[in-house]
Amino acid sequence: MQTKFDITQLAKPEVAEAERVLRSCVHCGFCLATCPTYVQLGDERDSPRGRIYMIKAMLESSRAADEITVRHIDRCLSCLSCTTTCPSGVDYMHLVDHARVHIEQTYRRPIFERLLRRKLLILLPRPSLFRVAILVARGPALLGRFLPGRLGVLMRLALRPVYAPSWVDKPQTIPAEGDVRKKRVALSTGCVQKALAPEINEATARVLARHGCEVVVLKGLGCCGALALHHGDREDAQNLARRNISAFMTEHRHGPIDALVANASGCGTMLKDYGTLFRENVAIGEEATEFAGLARDISEVLVELKPLKTISLPKLRVVYHSACSMQHGQKMHKDPKKLLEDAGFELCEPVDAHLCCGSAGTYNILQPDLAGRMLERKVATLEQTKPDIIATGNIGCMVQIASSTTVPVVHTAELVDWATGGPIPPALEGRGLVE
Numbered sequence: 001m002q003t004k005f006d007i008t009q010l011a012k013p014e015v016a017e018a019e020r021v022l023r024s025c026v027h028c029g030f031c032l033a034t035c036p037t038y039v040q041l042g043d044e045r046d047s048p049r050g051r052i053y054m055i056k057a058m059l060e061s062s063r064a065a066d067e068i069t070v071r072h073i074d075r076c077l078s079c080l081s082c083t084t085t086c087p088s089g090v091d092y093m094h095l096v097d098h099a100r101v102h103i104e105q106t107y108r109r110p111i112f113e114r115l116l117r118r119k120l121l122i123l124l125p126r127p128s129l130f131r132v133a134i135l136v137a138r139g140p141a142l143l144g145r146f147l148p149g150r151l152g153v154l155m156r157l158a159l160r161p162v163y164a165p166s167w168v169d170k171p172q173t174i175p176a177e178g179d180v181r182k183k184r185v186a187l188s189t190g191c192v193q194k195a196l197a198p199e200i201n202e203a204t205a206r207v208l209a210r211h212g213c214e215v216v217v218l219k220g221l222g223c224c225g226a227l228a229l230h231h232g233d234r235e236d237a238q239n240l241a242r243r244n245i246s247a248f249m250t251e252h253r254h255g256p257i258d259a260l261v262a263n264a265s266g267c268g269t270m271l272k273d274y275g276t277l278f279r280e281n282v283a284i285g286e287e288a289t290e291f292a293g294l295a296r297d298i299s300e301v302l303v304e305l306k307p308l309k310t311i312s313l314p315k316l317r318v319v320y321h322s323a324c325s326m327q328h329g330q331k332m333h334k335d336p337k338k339l340l341e342d343a344g345f346e347l348c349e350p351v352d353a354h355l356c357c358g359s360a361g362t363y364n365i366l367q368p369d370l371a372g373r374m375l376e377r378k379v380a381t382l383e384q385t386k387p388d389i390i391a392t393g394n395i396g397c398m399v400q401i402a403s404s405t406t407v408p409v410v411h412t413a414e415l416v417d418w419a420t421g422g423p424i425p426p427a428l429e430g431r432g433l434v435e
Contacts, residue, residue, distance in 0.1 A: 001025045001052070004060055013280045014098055015059060021095040022056050024088050025049070031082035031092075036356045037075050040373050045072045048082035048092055055099045064106035073099055075367060077360040078230055079324035084331070084354070093329070094276060097229055104232030116150065117231055120362050125223035125240070127165075127194040134162045134195070153368045156403070166198035168205045171219040175209065182212035182305060183258040185296075186248060188271065190264050191223040193395040199426050200395065203417035204263045204298055210420055211305040216257065220247030224262075226270035229277075230361055241274050242284065245291050252294075259296040263413050265394040266361065269329035271295040297326070298413050299336040299393060308342050309420045316433060318345040318415070319387035321378070321401065323394035324356050336393055336412050343419035345389075350381035359400035371400075379404045388433055391415055402427075 003019050010016045031048040032038050038047035045054065045068075054069045065073075076096055083092050109117070123130045138159070168174075169189060176182070185208060189201045205215050221244050225237035248260060262268035275289035302308070318340055326332050341347050358364055358374030379401060382390055390409045392398055402409040414425040424434065 001027065001056065003056065009059075009062060014101075018055070018059055018095055018098050021091045022052065025052050025090045026088050028087065030085050030087060034081040034085045034354055036077060036079060036081065036358075036374055037370065039355070040370060041075075043072075046075050048076075048086075048090075051076060051096065051099075052090075052092070055095060058099070058102065065103040066107075070103055070107050070109075073103060075370060077324070077356050077358075077363050079356040079360060080328035081324060081354055081356070084328045097234075100230065100232035101234045102232075116366070120365065121228055121231060121233065121236070124227055124362070125191045127169075127191055130192060131162045131164075131195045134160070150365060150368055153365050157365075157399075160196060160399070162195045163198050166194065166202055168198070168201045168217060169194055170217065172217050174205055174215040174217070176212050176214045177210050178212050180212060181214050183301070184214045184216065184255065185259045185261045185301065186216045186218055186221065186251065186257050188221060188224070188244075188260060188262045188264075188267060189217065190262075190267055190395070193264055196399065197395055197411070200263055200411045200413060203411070203414040203422060203425070204261065206422050207302065207413060207417040207420060208261065208298075208305075210309060210417075210422075211302065213301070213305070215261075216251060218247045218251055220244070224267040224270040225277075226266055227361055229270070234277075238277060241277055241288070244271075245274065245284065245287050248291055249287050257294065259301055260291065260294050261296055261298055261301055263298045263393070263411065264396075265297060265323045265326035265330060265332075266396055268295060268297045269325040272330060297330060297332060297335070297393065299339045300332070302339055302416060303335045306342065308339075308416065310342075310344055311419065311421050313344055313419055314434060315344070315346055316388040317348065317386065318389045318391045319348050319350060319382050319385040320412075321350070321357065321382060321390060321392040321397060322353055323392055323397045324360070326393055327354070339416055340391060340412060343416050345391075345415065345419070348385045348387065350378070350385060352377065352381050357397050357400050359394075359396035361396060364400055375400055375404050383407060389415070389428070 001022050003022050005019050035047050044050040080093055123133050208215050223240050225240035229237035272292050272295045275292040278285045278288040320337055357378040358371030364371035390407050391412050393412045398409050408427040410425045410427050418424055
C-alpha cells in the first residue's frame, strides 16, 4: 500500500511503525472471509482491509478521528483472525492498537459511552472492587435484566455469581509434588477471573504442582493491561505492565523462574507482547522483552511436562473452542487440543473454529448486538457436535458462551486437573456425567 507521510510525521516512532505496517498490505482481500464483522455485516469498512484504509487516511492527514472512522474501528474485535489469514504478514494487531490510542486522544465520545468505558476500566482490573460492584448492582439487575443493549448486558453480568478471594490468590510458593522439581513457574492469576471463576487458578496451581512445578504466586502481579490498551489508554496499559514486570523480575533475580504461566489466553497474548509495548523505552525495554519471552500459556507448559498422570474417567465428548487470543493472538493451534486428548477426552471442533464468539474483552458489553449475533452462530456450531462439555482456555469466552447454552463450559486446565486426580470441575457437578 502506498503511503504519503511526510518527514515530520515519520519522526514519531509510532507513526513510522504504522507506516511500515500500512505498506505491507497488498489489498488482496483474503482477510474479508475470516473477519467476523465482515461476515456478519458485509460492509467493506467493517473488514480489516477497509479499516486499514480508514486508519491510513486518518494518520496521513494527522487529523482527529471522525465519527464514521470511530464507529468502524470500534466494531473491530481485535480477534486477529485476519493476521492468521494474511499472506503478507500485515501486523494488524499493533496498527489497530495505535489507531485506538489516536482515537482516544483526538475524539470526544458521547458522555454515556465515556462513563461506561471509564467504569469498565476502573472495575474489571480490580477484583475486590468488581465484587462489590456486582453485589451492589444485584437489586437493579433483577429489574433490568431484560433490557436491550448495553444496559441489559451489564444487568445480566451483575446476576452472575461472584466468589470470595481464593486460597491461591495470596502470595505464596506451592511446592512441586514428587522427588524432582522439573520447573519453577510464576502464576499470573489475572483480575476479573479471580472474582468470576477462582476454580481456574486453583486447578492450574494443582495440576502444575502435580506434574513437578514449584508454583510461585507473586505479590504485585495483576491485570495485564490488555483492557486498557484495547480502549486506547496506552499509558494505563504501560503502568500496569511496569508493575507486573517489576514484581516478576524481583523474584526472577532472587531465584530464576522458568516460565510465567497465564491461564487466560487474552492475558497471555498481552503478556507475550510486553517487549513491543516498551519497544521505544530504553529504561525498561530489555526487562520487558525478557518477561515476554518467559510468558507461556498453561497448555504450553503442561505439554512440555508430559506425560500426564491420568486417572480413569468416562470417555466424555469435548468440543474445543479455541479462543481468538489463543489461535490468532498466540498462534497456538495444537497444544491445547493435544492436552485434552492426552487427558483421555474424545475431542472434536466446530465447523467455524476460526470465528470469534463475540466476547473479545468488553466487546460484548460495548457492541452487544453484533456480539450477540456472533454468539448465536458460535453456540449453534458448538452444539452441532453433540458434546458433553465445551472446553476453552479464556475466561471471557467461557462467560460469553455459557450465557447461551446448557452445555457445561469448562476451562482446559480444570479438565486436565480432573483427569489427573483433581476434583470434578464445579460446572460439571450434578450433571450426571460421572457415576
